[in-house]
Amino acid sequence: MTTAIELDGLTKVYGDKRALDGATLSVPAGSVYGFLGPNGAGKTTTLRILTGLARPSSGTAKVFGKDAVRASTAVRADIGFLPDVPGYYHWMNAQEFLRFAGRLYGVAGRVLDERVASLLDLAGLTGVPTKIGGYSRGMKQRLGVAQALISAPRLLMLDEPTSALDPMGRKDVLDMISALSGHTTVFFSTHILSDVERVCDTVAILHEGRVVREAPMSELKHSGAATRVLVEIADRPDQVAAGLAQEPWSTECTVTGRSITCGIDDLEAARRSIPRVVAGLDASLVRMEELEPTLEDVFVELVGGDA
Amino acid sequence: MHGFAVFLAKEMREIVRTWRIWVLPLILVFIGLTSPIIAELTPQLLSSLSTGPEMEGVVIQLPDPVTRDAYLQFTKNASQIVIIAVIISVAGMISAEKRSGTAVLVLTKPVSRTGLVVAKILSNWVLLLGATALGALLCVGVTVVIFDTELLVEFATAAGLWYVLAAMFVAFMAVFSVLVGSQGGAAGAGVALYLVLSVLTGWGPMRDYSPAGLLSAGDRIIVGESVALLWPVVTAVAATVVAIALAAWLFERQEL
Numbered sequence: 001m002t003t004a005i006e007l008d009g010l011t012k013v014y015g016d017k018r019a020l021d022g023a024t025l026s027v028p029a030g031s032v033y034g035f036l037g038p039n040g041a042g043k044t045t046t047l048r049i050l051t052g053l054a055r056p057s058s059g060t061a062k063v064f065g066k067d068a069v070r071a072s073t074a075v076r077a078d079i080g081f082l083p084d085v086p087g088y089y090h091w092m093n094a095q096e097f098l099r100f101a102g103r104l105y106g107v108a109g110r111v112l113d114e115r116v117a118s119l120l121d122l123a124g125l126t127g128v129p130t131k132i133g134g135y136s137r138g139m140k141q142r143l144g145v146a147q148a149l150i151s152a153p154r155l156l157m158l159d160e161p162t163s164a165l166d167p168m169g170r171k172d173v174l175d176m177i178s179a180l181s182g183h184t185t186v187f188f189s190t191h192i193l194s195d196v197e198r199v200c201d202t203v204a205i206l207h208e209g210r211v212v213r214e215a216p217m218s219e220l221k222h223s224g225a226a227t228r229v230l231v232e233i234a235d236r237p238d239q240v241a242a243g244l245a246q247e248p249w250s251t252e253c254t255v256t257g258r259s260i261t262c263g264i265d266d267l268e269a270a271r272r273s274i275p276r277v278v279a280g281l282d283a284s285l286v287r288m289e290e291l292e293p294t295l296e297d298v299f300v301e302l303v304g305g306d307a
Numbered sequence: 308m309h310g311f312a313v314f315l316a317k318e319m320r321e322i323v324r325t326w327r328i329w330v331l332p333l334i335l336v337f338i339g340l341t342s343p344i345i346a347e348l349t350p351q352l353l354s355s356l357s358t359g360p361e362m363e364g365v366v367i368q369l370p371d372p373v374t375r376d377a378y379l380q381f382t383k384n385a386s387q388i389v390i391i392a393v394i395i396s397v398a399g400m401i402s403a404e405k406r407s408g409t410a411v412l413v414l415t416k417p418v419s420r421t422g423l424v425v426a427k428i429l430s431n432w433v434l435l436l437g438a439t440a441l442g443a444l445l446c447v448g449v450t451v452v453i454f455d456t457e458l459l460v461e462f463a464t465a466a467g468l469w470y471v472l473a474a475m476f477v478a479f480m481a482v483f484s485v486l487v488g489s490q491g492g493a494a495g496a497g498v499a500l501y502l503v504l505s506v507l508t509g510w511g512p513m514r515d516y517s518p519a520g521l522l523s524a525g526d527r528i529i530v531g532e533s534v535a536l537l538w539p540v541v542t543a544v545a546a547t548v549v550a551i552a553l554a555a556w557l558f559e560r561q562e563l
Contacts, residue, residue: 051415054562073417081415087408089317091324103313104416147412 002029002064004155004185005050009059011209012045019045021209022059027202029064029154032181034200034217035189036295038303042209043189044084047159050187051081063155077105080148084160086140090133094125094143097132098150105151119146122176138169145176155185162195174199193295203295207303220298228291229270231260234284243277261291311422314413318430327396331434334392335442338384343377343450374454375529378462381446382525385469393435393473394497397480399490400427401558406488411563421555424481428551431477439470458529465525468536472521475543476501478550485557518543 005027012020020042027033037043048054049061052072061068063075088097098116102108107115120126123142132140141161148156158177162170177199180186190196196203197217204214213220233240241260245253249270251263264270267290278285322328350369356362401424404410414420443466447459479500483493507519514520520539527534 048562053411053415073419076415077417079415081412083408083411083415085408087410087412089321089409091321100313100317101412101416104310104413104418106309106417151416 003027003062004029004031004064005033005187006062006065007046007059007211008062010046010049010056010061011058012042012049012054013057018209020049020056020059023206023209023211025204025211025214027185027187029185030182031202032177032186032200033188034196034203035187035206036191036193036196036203036299037189037206038191041191041206041303043191043206044159046206047081047083047157047187047189050075050157051079052076077151078153079155079157080151080153082141082144082148082156082158082161084163086144086147088132088140088143090131093131094120094123094128094135094139094146097143098147101147102150107151115150115152119149122146122149122179124172136169138165138172141165141169141173142176145173149180149184153184155187156180157187159189160191161188162190162192170195193299197295205299205302212302213298217295220295227267227293228261228263229267229274230287230289230291231262231274231278231285232258232287232289233260233278234258234286236281236283239281240278240283243281244274247273247277249273258286310416310418311426314418314423315426315429318426319433322430322434327434330396331389331392332438332441334389335385335438336445338381338389339442339445340449342380342384342446343453346372346376346380347453349376372454374450374457377446377450377454378458378465378529379526381443381462382465382469382529385442385466386472386522386525390473390476390501391498393476394480394501395494397431397477398484398494398497400431400481401484401554402488402490402493405563414563420558424485424555424558425551428477428481428554432474435473435477436470439466439473461528461531465528468521468524468528468540471540471543472518475518475521475547475550478547478554481554482550482557485554485561515539516542518546 003026005025007023007025010020010023011018023042023046035043035046045054049056050063050068052068052075055069064078066075068075092100095116098119099112102112102115117126123146125139125143125146128139132143135143145158145161148158161173161177165173174195177186177188181199181201188196188200200217202216203220204211206212231240231244235258237255237258237260241253241255244250244260244262247270249264249266251265253260253262262270274288275285350372353367353369356367404413404423410423413423443462447462476497480493480497483496487493487496504519504522507513507517508522514523515535516538518539521543524534524536524539
């Protein structure tokens with residue numbers, strides 16, 4: 001499988017602060033890769049190194065096998081990038097900016113005309129005559145994704161593309177990213193877990209400058225974090241919850257209506273004893289379901305209280 | 308290379324579509340139009356001061372204004388007010404791109420930082436050349452109408468030397484704009500450089516062998532002095548090349 005991004009021991013030191021501390025990861029080509037971490041974990045620093053805006057103190061960063069520092073111009077020809085707060089020439093309108101961005105990549109003629117038209121459509125900015133200076137934050141962010149796509153890049157890098165948007169703006173940008181799945185590699189930094197769960201197929205979790213976990217989303221959710229079980233009963237939920245909470249495998253139990261959710265540290269023991277506890281309290285068991293850990297469970301377990 | 312050409316074209320369009328098209332051209336048009344008129348009216352204005360009772364007994368004798376006075380008025384204004392205006396108007400050429408985030412969006416595409424610096428300087432030189440030519444031509448036109456057609460070659464030489472000096476200041480402002488984050492800070496550094504050159508132009512060796520000589524060369528040519536131009540021009544061009552290289556080198560090493 002081709003590797004789009006490869007970081008090996010990437011370290012960046014500012015004075016006595018280590019923004020990156022030996023980060024190592026590998027992004028498969030074609031994936032929508034979530035680069036997840038709390039604020040200050042080193043996500044933006046990583047993207048700045050990959051795009052040639054900063055230099056690493058040590059370690060290597062490669063994009064499609066090319067060194068991001070020594071072959072920076074060649075790397076930049078392969079990528080589209082959206083910074084967390086994109087800056088525009090406010091005297092241009094969206095169409096002018098897209099044409100300018102396309103020409104910087106050497107895109108011209110009919111190809112440029114077609115891409116500008118389709119990306120304006122994708123960004124919902126077709127026919128908007130207003131200068132960019134008058135755009136809302138959401139419009140600027142959608143234009144940011146569009147300009148990052150103008151060269152039909154092999155790799156799209158997005159730095160916190162949804163962090164400052166309202167729910168509608170977030171939905172629009174996430175829809176644009178989802179539409180790219182399968183034909184463009186997307187490297188997407190964020191601290192918003194639900195965004196990653198929605199669009200990413202592979203995830204790395206960065207904490208204090210180190211990659212503490214890297215895995216396909218499905219694998220990540222099946223590993224590591226505490227498992228939970230949902231018990232639905234016909235009657236007496238409070239008594240049953242109190243009974244389950246006293247079992248040695250139970251970490252905590254919460255009641256919502258007739259549903260009881262228990263954290264567990266021994267799945268086999270829970271499977272054997274839950275029917276017995278319910279029957280012992282003369283209650284009726286309606287449903288029992290083993291719940292997969294959410295990304296939030298995994299994230300909190302890996303980065304602790306710092307998130 | 309196409310990235311440089313595209314960015315340069317963007318710079319030229321930005322000049323035309325923003326405030327930048329107005330500031331320097333208007334200042335140079337203003338001094339081009341008013342310098343000959345002020346030269347013509349100054350003796351009359353001063354004479355009118357001696358008509359009041361409080362000036363009784365005071366005699367102000369002024370020679371009749373001539374062509375030389377019109378062109379000297381222009382070169383004096385250009386080497387003071389206009390140079391300061393150039394310094395202030397280009398002080399943010401790089402730092403504004405960094406501050407607004409546009410530098411990040413441009414430089415993460417296949418555009419070299421050296422190309423960006425050179426395009427910024429080139430576009431400002433083009434603007435300055437157009438404004439200088441316009442202002443100088445208007446000054447010549449009004450001077451010919453009010454006075455005569457003398458000193459045209461001398462004035463053209465003086466305007467050309469002023470342009471070399473102003474172009475050097477643009478290159479140094481690129482260095483200051485890379486180094487200093489704020490437009491005000493860079494402008495302050497540029498004004499400090501101007502003051503240093505203004506002092507040095509009064510010292511013979513520096514006036515004859517450094518760019519400082521260009522600050523007064525135009526005036527001296529117009530009044531008919533014999534002026535050694537070679538070293539001031541050569542050193543100004545050399546300083547301009549060094550400043551461009553320094554700005555590009557510093558910007559290449561900066562983290563954004």
